[in-house]
Amino acid sequence: MVVLLVVPIYMVIQYSFFDNVIINDNPVFVGFQNFQELLTNESFWVAVKNTLIFVGGSVIAHMIIGITFAMVLNTKYIGPKLQAMFRVIFSLPWMFTAAVIAVLWKMLLNPNGFINFLLVELNLSSTNLEWLASRDLALFSVTMINIWAGYPLFMISILAGLQGIQSQLYESSAIDGANHIKNFFYITLPQLKPILISLILLDFVWTIQQFALIWMTTGGGPIDATEILSTFIYKQGFSEYQYAMASTSAVILLVICTIVAIFYVRHQRGQE
Structure with missing residues (x-):
């Protein structure tokens, strides 16, 4: 832990x-000048904006899709065998590695791929769209890929939470004349609140650090359309050899994730 975690974090902060730094034997102390330079860097703010869209869209969609699929799988109208089959199918995206997901979706979203074929056949589009090469569509496309890849975590966790809700609560509400909508908002959601808060905080931290999926699909392009903080840090360090600026960006990302982690730990303690 000390060698692989504490020491590297200390070095990056330094x-x-x-x-x-790194490529020079005589580093110069500049104080907060790197932070000032970074906060006036236009490319950094583009990465911040794209990160907010990418993370916000992913977390919200993960929650909505996860709740929806979990409730479908928890319904009494689907038999045990069919439930088991759907659980395997809906969980498949979570089993794939980032490399497999990137290759799969690059083929599907290819201008001559299946997605464009389907849209043209259904008369939803008159031309083959450049999903990953268009500045207007690239960020939307990688966000959709990340949503597809990440929703099973929410689904499985929420499904476990749904199965832990006492049936007597729904029976009592039925006696009082409550419908399914009221049951959802006054029983299901309050009972799932601890799980949802934990999932949202964890998903935020994981998604804001997403790198492999973006790098293997668009590389942060076209131009800077899908540039997020993780790809921005990588390019600063290993493409432009600006290790000081890369470290400064990493420190800012570390601070954001640490704040969210503090909220998560406090929430967990509050549950206990």
């Missing part, structure tokens, strides 16, 4: 206050 690098953020210096210039000419």
Whole structure:
């Protein structure tokens, strides 16, 4: 833990206050100058904006789709065998690695791929769309891919929560004349609240650090249409060799994730 976690974090924080680090034997202490330069960097704010859209869209969609599929699988109208089959099918995206997901969706979203074929056949589009090569569609496309890849975690966790809700609560509400909508908002959601808060906080941290999926599909492009903080940090360090700026960006990301982690720990303690 010390060698692989504590020491690297300390070094990155240290690098953020210096210039000419790693590739120079005489680093220069510049204080908060790197942070000032970064916060006036237009590319950094583009990455921040794209990250907010990517993370916000992913987390919200994960929650909505996860709740929907979990409730479908928890309904009494589907038999045990059919439920088992659907659980396997709905969980498949979570079993794939980022590399498999990237290759799969690059083929599906290819201009001559299945998605465009389907849209043209259904008369929903007159031309083959450049899903991953268009500045207008690329961010939307990678967000949809990430949503598809991540919703099973919510679905499985919420399904476990639904099965832990006492049936007497619904029976009592039925006696009082409550319908399914009222049951959802006054029984299901309040009972799922602890699980949902934990999932949202964890998903936020995982999604804001997403790198492999973006890098293997668009590489942050076209131009900077899908540039998020993780790809921005990588390019600063390993493409432009600006290790001080990369460290500064990483420190800012670390602070954001630490704040969310603090909220998560406090929430867990509150549950106990």
